[in-house]
Amino acid sequence: MKTAVIYARYSSDNQSEQSIEGQLRVCEEYARSHDILILDTYIDRAMTGTNDNRADFQRMIKDSGKRDWNYVLVYKLDRFSRDKYATAVHKKTLKDNGVKLISATEHIPDTPEGIIFESMLEGYAEYYSAELSQKVRRGMNETRQKGNFTGGFLIYGYKVENKKVVIDDERAEVVRYIFEQYSLGVYVKDIIASLTARGILNRGKPFARNTVYNILKNEKYSGIYRHNDEVFENMYPQIVPLEIFERVRRKINANKYGKRSIEVVYLLRHKLKCGYCGQPISAECGTSKTGDKKRYYKCFGRKNHNGCKKSMIRKDYLENLILSTVIDELSKPKTLDRIVSGLLAEQERFIKENSIINVLLREKKQIETSLENIMAAIEQGVITNTTTKRLKELEARQEELERQILIERSKNAVRVSAEEIREYYKAALALEAQMLINYLVKDIVLYDDKIEIYFNKPTRTSPDENRGFSVFTGTADNIEIEIII
Ligand SMILES: [Zn+2]
Incomplete structure (x- = not known):
């Protein structure tokens, strides 16, 4: 074993x-x-x-x-x-x-x-x-x-003792009352009125309607805590029986209360850089005269008044432009061919120029010469303690070098094939938008009239090749778009 x-x-x-x-x-x-x-x-x-x-x-x-x-x-x-x-x-x-x-x-x-x-x-x-x-x-x-409290805001009716969430008896009683009354058909405003009349307040004021609705909608009171797709039943002790909670839930749904807010995802966040001042480009949201939300990407430097004049760009517009360009191009066999041949050429160059192996080979050559000289001296009868010591050192170093050269050679032998490169980029097309961007795009440099999209690559290259080669250029709405690998 x-x-x-x-x-x-x-x-x-x-x-x-x-x-x-x-x-x-x-x-x-x-x-x-x-x-x-x-x-x-x-x-x-x-x-x-x-x-x-x-x-x-x-x-x-x-x-x-x-x-x-x-x-x-x-x-x-x-x-x-x-x-x-x-x-x-x-x-x-x-x-x-x-x-x-x-x-x-x-x-x-x-x-x-x-x-x-x-x-x-x-x-x-x-x-x-x-x-x-x-x-x-x-x-x-x-x-x-472990059933421990993960921190953050603790809901009404509970307290934390020794890292565990436990029931706050007095408040739990209020929670139960709210659920029972609502499940019996009492209006929320009337529930609040009777609580207030009994002197039961929340932070010194009568309960707000929203607070009561939030309590009614919170599954934790039934002992169930969901996180992502997992259900934890050992974190929140049950305050409200499941049956009452379910009845309340059906009533709330029937009353169609509670609008869900949709979280807005900024797909290109953390990828965008201003072409003029080099600062990141970040999300920006404003409200128009008609009350609509308008979302943009805006140069962070300009936001901080560094003198940059880069104009804001509409979020949806930019995201669509970049996603559609990237997906369209990757779907074309011609583009993939260009990527493959470019990366293979870069890879060959890298292997040839791999400087570590050249340094190692040079040193190996020097040691061989030194060894030959010492051997010649020994053959002529010149043997001292120093020559023997030096001989041993050189031999040890020679052995070490040969090992290292072998390692470097095997590294160089690690080539990514044309097929693997194709697979790498094709795999991206199967991903959802956010994953696709994260997987494929290293960064995006934004000018007002030009967008440079830099791709990640599956091959190893020299540091000076970081800025790679262009695989696509096109124009949309007077904006030049370039994909660089
Ligand atoms: Zn800028």
């Missing part, structure tokens, strides 16, 4: 304390289903960005030298290290000690594709921010599963 240790780390102020347990739980499940025996756990708690000494992490790396176990199991690779370089260094130490790093949630095969996937995971800032919010939600879910 293979053996492992778990490494868990708590790193964000946004996460609740319980998420360490969440990490452990997921890792333990993974170990169980893969027949791995957990021998130990290493945990770094309550870390902040500046305090990154990670005592247990260091201990784990050191202990890996004893070769007592096969794997280090982490909840996600970023538990291991935030910094790509540090990750590589620590991973190598583990590898030298015969220990493998496994992520319980990211399945990374030991194939070239796996290596690409891993570097994509580590590399994409967009991915990272999406992940961060996912982890915050995850922390909250741990809290919910």
Whole structure:
């Protein structure tokens, strides 16, 4: 049976304390289903960005030298290290000690594709921010599963004791009264009147109509708390029997009270940059003379009066323009062909110019020359302690270099095929608008008469190729649109 240790780390102020347990739980499940025996756990708690000494992490790396176990199991690779370089260094130490790093949630095969996937995971800032919010939600879910209060506004009729939501008896009585009366057909204004007459007030004033309706509509009083698609029945103790709650709900629906407000999503938020002043472009909402809401994207610099003259652009207009251009273009085989050939050419260039391997090869050559010189000296009978010591050093370095060159070569051998590039971009077309934008678009630079859309790419390229090549240019309403990969 293979053996492992778990490494868990708590790193964000946004996460609740319980998420360490969440990490452990997921890792333990993974170990169980893969027949791995957990021998130990290493945990770094309550870390902040500046305090990154990670005592247990260091201990784990050191202990890996004893070769007592096969794997280090982490909840996600970023538990291991935030910094790509540090990750590589620590991973190598583990590898030298015969220990493998496994992520319980990211399945990374030991194939070239796996290596690409891993570097994509580590590399994409967009991915990272999406992940961060996912982890915050995850922390909250741990809290919910324990039945603990997740913080925020606590509804009328409850109080918090030892992190748990408990019933506030006096107020719960009021809640029950409101539900009973309403279910019997008493009007809300009459319920309020009788409460007021009995001296029952809310924050010193008679209950507001809205407050009463909000109470009547709140499912938590029936003991049910929904979050996303999950139902938690261990968080809010029941104040109102389900039957009465359901009766009230049907009555409210029948009375058609309560307008739902639709949350407005700004699809391009966080992606837009002003072409004139470089500031982000953010959401803006105003009300017209007729009372309609008008939504825009507006340069943040201009909002702060930095002198930028970039005009506002209507939200719907810009989003439609960008989405339709991107989707139209990606659907064209001709555009995809252009993307594929461009990326393949970039990839070839990158592999040729990969400077690490060139440096390594140069050093290897120098060492070979030095070794030849020493060997020649030895053949001529010049043997001193220094020459032997130097010989050993050079040989050790030569061995190390050969290993590193092998690693770099194997990295270069990781090529993304034309088919994989096609798949990468085609996959986008199956996504919903928001996902599509996040997946595909790195950023968008906005001028009044020009829009540059920069795409993410699935291949590795040199830093100076970050601004890539143009795959499409077109014009709509006198605005020039360009897609750049
Ligand atoms: Zn601007």
